[in-house]
Amino acid sequence: MNISSLIMFDEFERYIRQYEPGLTREQMQLIRSKSVLKKVRRRQVLLHEGEVCQHKIFVLRGLLRTYGTANDGSEYVMKFTPEYEWITDPDSYFNRTPSELNIDAIEASDVVLWSHDDFEALRTVIPEINTLSEKLITQNMGVTQKRILLNISANAEEKYQYFIATYPDILRRVPLHMVASYLGVSRETLTRIRQGQAVAAKS
């Protein structure tokens, strides 16, 4: 483990202590011993559809994208994961089934990885991890619920407004065509919305 990795892990340690201040040095050391630190290049793929998702991923720096493929072969963005958030394909990760999703890096990123077995082993030894884990899942479900409600009830403009209000930072960091894809809107429509020409104003 090199210097860079040490610094990276220290940063992760500070993050995790925010949520679980009670962790002992030994517990932290155990977590560290099971963590894999990884630098990923822009566009590098961390999960390919068809593979079983082997890891839970925490993003220390950078920005990842999770996307699926529709029947016609086009890509659809499921999720953006910026620094200090977690990502995995829960279905594939827990059930060890082939994933239908891809995860790649939009920006060069530093991530921390845990393999399924290591992470599950940590849970049994350090119960605090369950608390954190559940909190994260719950948060995620709340976000997802809002997204579905928006998708079935809002038009392109409203979805975009919600997006910029909720993720102003991500908007600045990802190409617009990915935002369009995340919103379920064509890139041309997104362009037009952004220019205030919600529809071609004729008058």
Place this chain on the structure above:
Amino acid sequence: MNISSLIMFDEFERYIRQYEPGLTREQMQLIRSKSVLKKVRRRQVLLHEGEVCQHKIFVLRGLLRTYGTANDGSEYVMKFTPEYEWITDPDSYFNRTPSELNIDAIEASDVVLWSHDDFEALRTVIPEINTLSEKLITQNMGVTQKRILLNISANAEEKYQYFIATYPDILRRVPLHMVASYLGVSRETLTRIRQGQAVAAKS
């Protein structure tokens, strides 16, 4: 506790044993002591938006609906929950925040309820509940993921085709306008799709 309740709980017990056959008589008795059995009428409301969601709900018989309200006041169906499935508002339930969702009964139903505190207490005493709980959450996330992908990538017809292929039973049991709402499509559009007039065939 009356005869009907006893029979109802027995049925729930059989369900739970499928997943956790190792539960002892004592553990089962403990679960039973914390369960509230309830018969709900058609249209009866189990959660009102604005309230904190106090329960985890298991549907023994019948069919529930979870719905939200859009800005213009119209209702949007988030989820149908038929017998042998669970429902709660995870965000509200875990964080004790006011829910933005409503849960009501589409059919007269029998449900089993656990209050937040009782359920959380059961988890600590019966670790098997965690296993089950996590499995359910993961399943749910898989379903949700597919729904989002469909919503951002498919047109009304494709969404409907997926729905009838995946939930043929529910289609038969709920009014079509609720299916339309679930799909994020107007009831008129749903009618036309069902008649194969995907667009007005002119020739």
Place this chain on the structure above:
DNA sequence: CGATTCTTTGAAAACAGTCAATCTGTGTGG
């Protein structure tokens, strides 16, 4: 630079929503 990748534009066509009227079935009370 040079090659990609990304964004914008315009025009036409496809798609879906809205409104208003009508139709259908179901169950209730007279």
Place this chain on the structure above:
DNA sequence: CCACACAGATTGACTGTTTTCAAAGAATCG
């Protein structure tokens, strides 16, 4: 048993939104 009310479903005409296609313009990475 009938009539009525009501919730749900359908229809047609119209309007509005969004996609698609093709082309061109900007920005960015290596």
